[in-house]
Every structure is written in structure tokens, then in C-alpha cells.
Amino acid sequence: MRWDDIDKQICSVARALSVVGERWTMLILRDAFLGTRRFDQFQSNLGITRHRLSERLGKLVDQGVLVKVPYHDRPLRHEYRLTRKGLGLYPVLMSLARWGDEWMDKGEGAPLEYIHQSCGHMTRPTLTCSECAEPLRPEEVRPRLGPALQDPNLPPQQASLKKIPSLLKPVG
């Protein structure tokens, strides 16, 4: 299968990655969440080539993750801002950052810390259950088929998704 076809899978992770799974895209969004808005700023912060940046920004705009907002005419200039759909990626970025903080530390501590303004404390973003508010641990979550996979005549490639074993215990 070609990478470009992953959005055809009946899988939300695959569909999400079809939008944000290319090189640089997540780093562009990281910068957007930290306040970067302009082409040149993205370029110099990231060290990406202009060509690639232009392509990635264009795709994010097409997908509705960013919008181009004019901030000056004559000459016409625009900046790139997160939409609501884009802001929805906050948990993904934060989870990546926390994992990096925990597992990829090179001994100098975290690059950034986060203050939760509404409670005033330094926060460690935690994934929790919407119903009981406990932290979600993979061994305690059981996936089951949702509406999109109930269809009895699925394309055969997707059939494997219907056999969901249980989650794993860690090793090592």
C-alpha cells in the first residue's frame, strides 16, 4: 500500500496521520501553538526549506487546520493561524511533549514547563477518562467495534481490524 492511501483506511489514527503525519508538519504545528504565524518565522525557527514549508502550510490550510488571514494589504500579506480543528490537536502535541520530556531527556531537564493559568500550578498534562476522571492506563481500556466497523460487508483489507485481541502487558 502506498502511504498516500492511508486515509482510505477505516481507522481514525490513520486518517489523522494523513493530515499531520508527514515530516515537519507536527513541528510546524508546535510552532503555531507557541505563537508563530508568519512564513519566514516558521522557516527560520524550523530550518525547513521554503519549498517544503510552502507545501506543508498549503496542505494544512486545505485540510482546515490552519487559515490564511490577511494582516496587511498593499502589499498583501497573510499569516497562518490555527483553526478550531487545529487547536484540537493540542492533546496530541502535549502528549508528544510529555513523552519526550520523560523518555528522551538528555539529562538537562525539560525544555519547557507549562503553567495552567486557571489553577496557577505547573501542570503535567494527563490523559484521563471522561466518565470517571481517572488517568487512562492502556491495560484498563478495552476497544470494541464502533459504528464504522459494524458494516458486515467491509473491504477485505479492513477485516483484520475486526479481530481485536486484548491489550498488551509491557516487557522489559
Add this chain to the structure above:
Amino acid sequence: MRWDDIDKQICSVARALSVVGERWTMLILRDAFLGTRRFDQFQSNLGITRHRLSERLGKLVDQGVLVKVPYHDRPLRHEYRLTRKGLGLYPVLMSLARWGDEWMDKGEGAPLEYIHQSCGHMTRPTLTCSECAEPLRPEEVRPRLGPALQDPNLPPQQASLKKIPSLLKPVG
């Protein structure tokens, strides 16, 4: 800058992506979380080429995200299992899945639903503050420099990270 150098950045997101940011890697991990363990199973579930799969699995093992565990000798066979470091990626995968459920739905509902065994309910994984337990909204979180970025003589490329503006309001 070359993509291979992103792990040199003083940024946890970049470091995390240097491990899980390549094509296919996240989908391999998705399958691992759903119980896939063997080479051929990954291959047929994902539709990735054997070559690429072999390379990606090898890298994940090198990075300590998966371990190769023998399950049969003569002939020697092994399977790939998530380590604790690998299980640590659960919030990333879940956040991606939720975003895909919400924003990439094609009108047939979610592919998978998740039951939180310990409370018995269908859960919507939510990123919350470790201190006050409220859902974390990007406008309410202010990043500040952590230990790793306090060093007064940083390499100049990283200097841009020191200027953290505020977070954005959505548009559109």
C-alpha cells in the same frame, strides 16, 4: 536542516518525533497496542513492504520502544512487544484517534469505541491538568522556559525558542 538532525533540537516534541515521526511508525504502534506482535501480522494488517517494516521495527527496538521476545526456538522465532517506554505513547495514539474521530469522520461514526474497564463506561480520553483535574485548554496554558533552555549560552538556532509569545485564539 536535515530531518535526521531534529533530535538535536532542544525540544521534546522534536525528540519524540525523531523516534515516532516517520511514515508507518505510528501505525505500527497502533497495531501493537491492539495486540499485533508478529512480523507477518504487522505486514498484512498494514500493507507496508517487508523491507520498510523490518527497518521500522528495528529502529523501534533500538530506541527501546519495542522488545524482541523469543516465543519459539528451533526455528528461532520472536515477537515484538511494547516496553514501558512504548506504553508511554498511549496518550499520543489515543489523542490522535480522538482527533480523527472528531474531525475526520466520513459520516459513519467512529471505527472503534473504548470501554474503561475500571469504571465500566465508554470513555472519551481527555487531556487534563495533573493539579486541578480540569480539561487542559490551550488558551489557559502558558509555557515558560524549563531547565534545559535556561542555559545562557545556547546554540543560536535554539534562541528562537526563548521568545515564547502567547497562545493563539482560533480563527474560522
Add this chain to the structure above:
DNA sequence: TAACTGGGTTCCAGATCGGAACGAATATGG
């Protein structure tokens, strides 16, 4: 002895990437 299974590796054409140069529209300084 032939075919099969699990788990890879080799090879090559085509797609993607990085770097550097080029372009276009307006503003600024002299």
C-alpha cells in the same frame, strides 16, 4: 523431496527531499 511458513534482505525505478538560485510585489533610503 517438494512445498510451506516465518522472518527477513536485495535490487531497482520512481517519488520525495534539501539546498541554492530565481522571481514578484511593494517599501524604503538617498
Add this chain to the structure above:
DNA sequence: CCATATTCGTTCCGATCTGGAACCCAGTTA
């Protein structure tokens, strides 16, 4: 009026990465 700068791109080309298919190897079954 001319040269230079700013902002946001696009074009071109050689290097790297990817996908598909074929090949390999150790045991196992028939």
C-alpha cells in the same frame, strides 16, 4: 529615479527514501 530590502513564494537539480517484487534461509509438514 535607482538600488536595496522585505515577505512570500517557485524552479531546478542532485541526493535520499520509498514501494514492489524477487530472492534467501532455517526448520516443518506431507
